[in-house]
Amino acid sequence: METFGTRLHRAVAERGPLCVGIDPHPGLLARWGLEDDVDGLERFVRTVAEALGDRVAVFKPQSAFFERFGSRGVAILESTIRQLRDVGALVLLDAKRGDIGSTVAAYASAYLDPSSPMYVDALTASPYLGVGSLAPMFETAAAHGGGVFVLALTSNPEGAEVQRAVTSGGRTVAQLVIDEISQLNRGAEPLGSFGLVVGATIGATGHDLSRVNGPLLAPGLGAQGATAADLPTVFGPNLSAVLPSYSREVLNAGPDADALRAAAARVAADCRRILASGH
Ligand SMILES: O=c1ccn([C@@H]2O[C@H](COP(=O)(O)O)[C@@H](O)[C@H]2O)c(=O)[nH]1
Numbered sequence: 001m002e003t004f005g006t007r008l009h010r011a012v013a014e015r016g017p018l019c020v021g022i023d024p025h026p027g028l029l030a031r032w033g034l035e036d037d038v039d040g041l042e043r044f045v046r047t048v049a050e051a052l053g054d055r056v057a058v059f060k061p062q063s064a065f066f067e068r069f070g071s072r073g074v075a076i077l078e079s080t081i082r083q084l085r086d087v088g089a090l091v092l093l094d095a096k097r098g099d100i101g102s103t104v105a106a107y108a109s110a111y112l113d114p115s116s117p118m119y120v121d122a123l124t125a126s127p128y129l130g131v132g133s134l135a136p137m138f139e140t141a142a143a144h145g146g147g148v149f150v151l152a153l154t155s156n157p158e159g160a161e162v163q164r165a166v167t168s169g170g171r172t173v174a175q176l177v178i179d180e181i182s183q184l185n186r187g188a189e190p191l192g193s194f195g196l197v198v199g200a201t202i203g204a205t206g207h208d209l210s211r212v213n214g215p216l217l218a219p220g221l222g223a224q225g226a227t228a229a230d231l232p233t234v235f236g237p238n239l240s241a242v243l244p245s246y247s248r249e250v251l252n253a254g255p256d257a258d259a260l261r262a263a264a265a266r267v268a269a270d271c272r273r274i275l276a277s278g279h
Pocket residue numbers: 021023062094153154155156197198199219220221222223224245246247248249
C-alpha cells in the first residue's frame with residue numbers, strides 16, 4: 001500500500017504544488033449568479049471539479065460550507081469527494097476535527113477508513129486536546145495510506161496568542177505540535193504522511209520546521225493577503241515541503257471554466273517560481 005506522503009509527492013510532481021480550496025461562500029455563489037441554496041451549491045462545486053479536477057494536485061473542500069445546507073449539503077460534499085478522486089486528484093477535507101481519543105477514533109472511521117462513504121485522502125485536525133488525543137487518526141491514516149494535517153501556526157491573527165504561548169517545557173505550543181508531528185514522520189521517504197498547517201500570513205516566527213519531513217500546508221494566500229513572495233520568509237529553508245493553498249483567489253474567477261483554469265495556472269506559476277528558486 002502506498003502512503004499518503006508518497007501519493008502526495010507524486011501528485012505534486014505530476015500536477016504541480018497547488019491545493020485549491022473549495023469554499024462555497026454565499027458571496028461567491030451570488031457572484032457566480034447562483035442562489036444560496038443546495039442547487040446553487042451543487043452547480044458551484046460541479047463547475048470547480050469539472051474545470052480543475054484533472055489538473056490540480058490537491059483539493060481542500062471546506063466542510064463548513066457544505067454542512068450549512070444540512071444532510072443535502074453533506075451529500076454533495078460526499079459526491080464531490082468521489083468526483084475529484086475519480087479524476088486522480090487528492091482530497092484533503094478541511095474539517096479541523098479534534099476531541100478526546102475515543103471520539104477521535106470515530107472521526108478516523110468517518111474520514112480515513114476506506115469503507116466510509118466520506119473517505120478522503122487526508123483530513124485537517126486540531127491538536128488543542130493534546131496531540132496524543134489524535135493518535136486514532138494517525139493510526140487509521142497509517143493503516144490505510146491516508147494523511148492528517150495538524151494545525152500548528154494558523155493564518156488568522158487570533159491564532160498567535162494560543163499557538164505561540166510558551167509551555168512549561170520552554171517551547172511554544174506550536175513548536176511542541178511541530179516536534180510531535182516530526183516524530184511521526186521520522187524516516188519516511190520520499191515524504192511523511194503527517195502534515196502541518198502553517199499560514200502564509202504569519203511572517204518569520206522563528207519556529208523550527210527543519211525536521212518535519214512532511215507536507216506544510218500554507219493557507220492564507222490570496223484573499224487573506226499573503227502572496228507567494230511571502231513563502232520564503234515564513235518557511236525559510238523548508239520551502240520544498242510547502243503546499244500552497246488558495247480558495248477565494250481562484251474561485252473568484254468563476255464560473256467560466258477557462259477563467260478558473262487561468263486563475264489556477266497563474267497562482268501555480270507564481271508558487272512554482274518561488275518554491276523552485278528557494279528564496
Ligand atoms: O490556518 C488556517 C487554516 C485553514 N484555513 C482555511 O483555508 C481556507 C482559506 O480560504 P481563502 O479563501 O484562501 O482565504 C478556508 O477554508 C479556511 O478555513 C485558513 O484560512 N487558515
